[in-house]
Amino acid sequence: MNIEVLTIFPDMFDSFLAYGIVSRAIKSGRIRVSPVNIRDYAAGKHRQTDDRPYGGGAGMVMMPEPLAGSINAARKKDGRAKVILLTPQGRPFDQDTAGKLAKESGLVFVCGRYEGVDERIRSDYIDDEISIGDYVLTGGEIAAMVVIDAVIRLIPGVLGSDESATADSFSNGLLEHAHYTRPQIFRAGAVPDVLLSGNHAKIDEWRLESALVRTFLKRPDLLEKKALSSREKAILKKWCDNIERLVSGQDSGHQGGDALSRADTLSGEEP
Numbered sequence: 001m002n003i004e005v006l007t008i009f010p011d012m013f014d015s016f017l018a019y020g021i022v023s024r025a026i027k028s029g030r031i032r033v034s035p036v037n038i039r040d041y042a043a044g045k046h047r048q049t050d051d052r053p054y055g056g057g058a059g060m061v062m063m064p065e066p067l068a069g070s071i072n073a074a075r076k077k078d079g080r081a082k083v084i085l086l087t088p089q090g091r092p093f094d095q096d097t098a099g100k101l102a103k104e105s106g107l108v109f110v111c112g113r114y115e116g117v118d119e120r121i122r123s124d125y126i127d128d129e130i131s132i133g134d135y136v137l138t139g140g141e142i143a144a145m146v147v148i149d150a151v152i153r154l155i156p157g158v159l160g161s162d163e164s165a166t167a168d169s170f171s172n173g174l175l176e177h178a179h180y181t182r183p184q185i186f187r188a189g190a191v192p193d194v195l196l197s198g199n200h201a202k203i204d205e206w207r208l209e210s211a212l213v214r215t216f217l218k219r220p221d222l223l224e225k226k227a228l229s230s231r232e233k234a235i236l237k238k239w240c241d242n243i244e245r246l247v248s249g250q251d252s253g254h255q256g257g258d259a260l261s262r263a264d265t266l267s268g269e270e271p
């Protein structure tokens, strides 16, 4: 995939492109990322890229000509590339959008600064507008890095086989299950026995249960949107039953030992 980033601060991308999976994807030739200085397309001695807004008011607006010049140059290189403006007014970015963008042959990111870009650029040159959240950054560069990072790891071959994206949070509408590594005992916490058992069916079941319970506790809105499979419904129902048993045990003066020990096996997730 060919990615062009149009920005007045191309150097901001140096360390982003120099490390980890992004750097590896570039070295392997799976992606090419080219930060382009919008100022190179600005006219005049001062190569001005911003100007005062018509109608007055605070702040500056990015001038249309340097943006149009840099977008046209990027389009000349790849006529099919999708041109995306990073702006807090864009559509909220999510994993689904990342997956769709990962299938594009080329992407051009336009990083707005100041009060934003001239409206004629927005209407005539931009295919899509993306926001990374309901807050205002000083420019689109960090937003572009966020989007590029999330997109490129979904391009086939970018993640190694041991870094697969298939179990990622959000990829199946759930948060990802809990993870453990060595040591087996850390402070008061032990790795759940099932993860040491070598029984992959049981480990899969535990991981699905962990994903469901932590999604229920941390992001119940995701569960409301998801069509649950019968296996997933059965796991959540078992949790409801355990909690019900625990509560009715308390009501009748007993400690709910059974339900509690069940919760212990998913340490970190207990309600």
Ligand code: ADE
Pocket: 086, 087, 088, 112, 130, 131, 132, 133, 134, 135, 136, 137, 138, 139, 140, 143
């Ligand atoms: N530019 C400034 N704030 C932004 C945001 N929240 N998302 C994308 N681009 C931005």
